[in-house]
Amino acid sequence: MQGLKRPHTTIVLAISADGKIADAQRSPPRFGSPADKAHLESQVAQADGVLFGAATLRAGGTAMKVVNPDLIQRRLDQGKPPQPVQIVCSGSAKIDPQLRFFRQVVPRWLLTTAAGAVSWQERPEFEQVLVISEENSANPAENQDDWIPVFEQLAELGLQRLAILGGGELIASLLAVDLVDELWLTICPLLLGGANAPTPVDGVGFAAEFAPRLELLSAQPIEQEVFLHYRLKH
Numbered sequence: 001m002q003g004l005k006r007p008h009t010t011i012v013l014a015i016s017a018d019g020k021i022a023d024a025q026r027s028p029p030r031f032g033s034p035a036d037k038a039h040l041e042s043q044v045a046q047a048d049g050v051l052f053g054a055a056t057l058r059a060g061g062t063a064m065k066v067v068n069p070d071l072i073q074r075r076l077d078q079g080k081p082p083q084p085v086q087i088v089c090s091g092s093a094k095i096d097p098q099l100r101f102f103r104q105v106v107p108r109w110l111l112t113t114a115a116g117a118v119s120w121q122e123r124p125e126f127e128q129v130l131v132i133s134e135e136n137s138a139n140p141a142e143n144q145d146d147w148i149p150v151f152e153q154l155a156e157l158g159l160q161r162l163a164i165l166g167g168g169e170l171i172a173s174l175l176a177v178d179l180v181d182e183l184w185l186t187i188c189p190l191l192l193g194g195a196n197a198p199t200p201v202d203g204v205g206f207a208a209e210f211a212p213r214l215e216l217l218s219a220q221p222i223e224q225e226v227f228l229h230y231r232l233k234h
């Protein structure tokens, strides 16, 4: 993968102390403190694009946009647009156009299959509809051949830094093709439990000997939470 021109990628997630990113009902994650929300917003403000899975959008209904005026000003001072591009990844492209997301003042792109693209291409909601797989499969982009050209295309479209905000299914597919550079986890003081509650990395999992390895860059407790920052060892 050396020489591949692609955006630098950083996952940002809040997790319960038992390692869940949502409860078993997949409710929107509202368990982070104001400090965690500020941390998430600061990571989003450093990104050119924000990538998330369709289930995350369906659960929350909105994108995480930058609202802090200082962060917006810093972006403008750096010659960036006020908001990063919000990129939804969906194989089916079955996304309710009534979601509040579509009324937020943010640029929106869609990553989907050739079949999924058909229903959105002539509509105004997404500025770009990028095709991740020509297959009409409901679960595309499971291998490197699918993701690598998409990430190259994102770089060509000017995205140097990508924040990846979940969920566990999308993250599993990106880790499987070694496209993740950094990981922020905020450990929050609650236990969600539930065998079917989503975790930071779902999918089929990795055998321990092949599991992606991390290097701890920092660990900072703030009040009741712990902010962990890792780098992926490629």
Ligand SMILES: NC(=O)c1ccc[n+]([C@@H]2O[C@H](COP(=O)([O-])OP(=O)(O)OC[C@H]3O[C@@H](n4cnc5c(N)ncnc54)[C@H](OP(=O)(O)O)[C@@H]3O)[C@@H](O)[C@H]2O)c1
Pocket (backbone or CB within 6 Å): 012, 013, 014, 015, 020, 021, 022, 023, 025, 026, 027, 028, 029, 052, 053, 054, 055, 056, 057, 059, 060, 089, 090, 091, 092, 093, 094, 132, 138, 139, 140, 141, 142, 165, 166, 167, 168, 169, 170, 171, 173, 198, 202
């Ligand atoms: N605590 C946190 O920080 C945090 C952050 C984010 C999300 N969450 C929570 O996590 C839950 C959602 O996570 P999740 O794992 O269920 O779902 P997800 O990863 O957000 O979304 C899964 C969907 O994304 C699309 N997708 C994922 N990988 C794809 C690929 N390789 N190619 C094409 N499409 C792909 C598919 O959409 P289609 O079904 O449309 O084909 C798939 O069904 C929600 O409860 C959300 O609130 C928590």
